Amino acid sequence: MTVGSQVKSCYSTIKSVEANLETLAIQSNEREATEAFHKAQAIVREIKKDLDKQVILLSQEEPQYKQ
Amino acid sequence: MPDWIQIVLRALSLVIILFFMTKWLGTKQLSQMNIFEYISGVVLGGIVAIHASTLDSPYYYAPLAMFIWFIVPYMVELISLKSKSFRNFTQGKSKVVIQNGKIMEDNLKKEHYSTDDLLENLREKNIFKVADVEFAVLEPTGKLSVLPKKENQPLTAKDLDIKLAPEREPQTVIMDGKVLLEPLANLSLNTNWLETELDKLNVSIENVFLGQVDSHGQLTVDLYDDKIAVPSPSQKPLLQATMKKTQADLELFALATENEDSKQMYEKNSKKLQEALDIVSPYLK
Numbered sequence: 001m002t003v004g005s006q007v008k009s010c011y012s013t014i015k016s017v018e019a020n021l022e023t024l025a026i027q028s029n030e031r032e033a034t035e036a037f038h039k040a041q042a043i044v045r046e047i048k049k050d051l052d053k054q055v056i057l058l059s060q061e062e063p064q065y066k067q
Numbered sequence: 068m069p070d071w072i073q074i075v076l077r078a079l080s081l082v083i084i085l086f087f088m089t090k091w092l093g094t095k096q097l098s099q100m101n102i103f104e105y106i107s108g109v110v111l112g113g114i115v116a117i118h119a120s121t122l123d124s125p126y127y128y129a130p131l132a133m134f135i136w137f138i139v140p141y142m143v144e145l146i147s148l149k150s151k152s153f154r155n156f157t158q159g160k161s162k163v164v165i166q167n168g169k170i171m172e173d174n175l176k177k178e179h180y181s182t183d184d185l186l187e188n189l190r191e192k193n194i195f196k197v198a199d200v201e202f203a204v205l206e207p208t209g210k211l212s213v214l215p216k217k218e219n220q221p222l223t224a225k226d227l228d229i230k231l232a233p234e235r236e237p238q239t240v241i242m243d244g245k246v247l248l249e250p251l252a253n254l255s256l257n258t259n260w261l262e263t264e265l266d267k268l269n270v271s272i273e274n275v276f277l278g279q280v281d282s283h284g285q286l287t288v289d290l291y292d293d294k295i296a297v298p299s300p301s302q303k304p305l306l307q308a309t310m311k312k313t314q315a316d317l318e319l320f321a322l323a324t325e326n327e328d329s330k331q332m333y334e335k336n337s338k339k340l341q342e343a344l345d346i347v348s349p350y351l352k
Contacts, residue, residue, distance in 0.1 A: 027284035
């Protein structure tokens with residue numbers, strides 16, 4: 001596995017984490033829990049943005065692995 | 068009228084009167100009654116027993132006596148609800164028997180409570196050493212309430228500074244294979260949601276003996292067929308594990324890369340993810 005694909009898989013995991021957090025926030029009836037999940041979701045979204053940029057950067061650096 | 072018919076009539080009518088009187092006298096348990104309430108209850112029963120089984124006295128004596136023994140405790144209860152000093156007089160006050168870890172011998176003596184009684188009651192609370200007790204009160208009902216010293220009290224999450232997610236009472240949504248709509252509506256959920264959740268668990272509703280939903284929207288079921296294994300809820304532990312793994316991955320990338328900018332970016336995000344994990348982990352348990 002190249003670094004590029006590793007980061008890519010990490011990026012998709014982060015995406016799923018974000019979606020999971022959102023589901024839990026909606027499911028929960030507890031106001032505090034909903035707030036906590038939303039807060040965590042916001043943080044994860046920032047990480048997702050950074051990783052998105054990194055994935056693009058790495059795909060430019062490793063053009064030989066692009067199919 | 069033959070005697071036996073009189074007995075039957077008396078017994079039946081007195082039982083009915085007694086039933087309503089005890090109902091009106093309140094729902095206190097026998098152990099919570101003070102001596103006066105206890106005795107008046109016994110006397111009421113005694114009156115019924117005497118008049119239901121003998122024909123010596125005229126019939127109306129029974130309801131009359133019962134009425135007196137009913138109305139006096141009833142009035143006492145009514146007045147003592149309103150007045151604290153009257154309550155102290157009729158129900159008695161609780162007496163402190165251990166204060167600041169020291170036994171109050173005078174109070175023990177006043178209540179005719181022997182040292183053996185005290186030790187016995189402490190043992191019932193699983194305390195074998197008087198030195199472990201900070202405070203103990205003898206209630207008017209004769210029960211001993213004990214506050215152990217702080218170091219002998221059970222450890223709580225508060226003592227350990229652990230943050231716990233608040234949890235409200237779970238709602239029972241399936242009973243004997245039937246959906247209960249009202250508890251479901253209390254959680255603002257509907258039957259469609261329930262069917263989806265049951266599909267996820269791969270069980271049919273007819274097979275569910277009992278199903279409960281906690282305040283986080285997690286469904287747990289017990290099946291009629293105990294041989295079928297129901298998967299335990301996995302979404303939250305899975306999410307927590309995934310977040311931990313991703314955080315570790317980011318740290319790994321930070322170590323592996325030689326590009327300074329990327330390294331910083333990975334480190335920053337790894338820290339951020341740890342932060343997010345700290346926020347939600349109480350709710351993921």
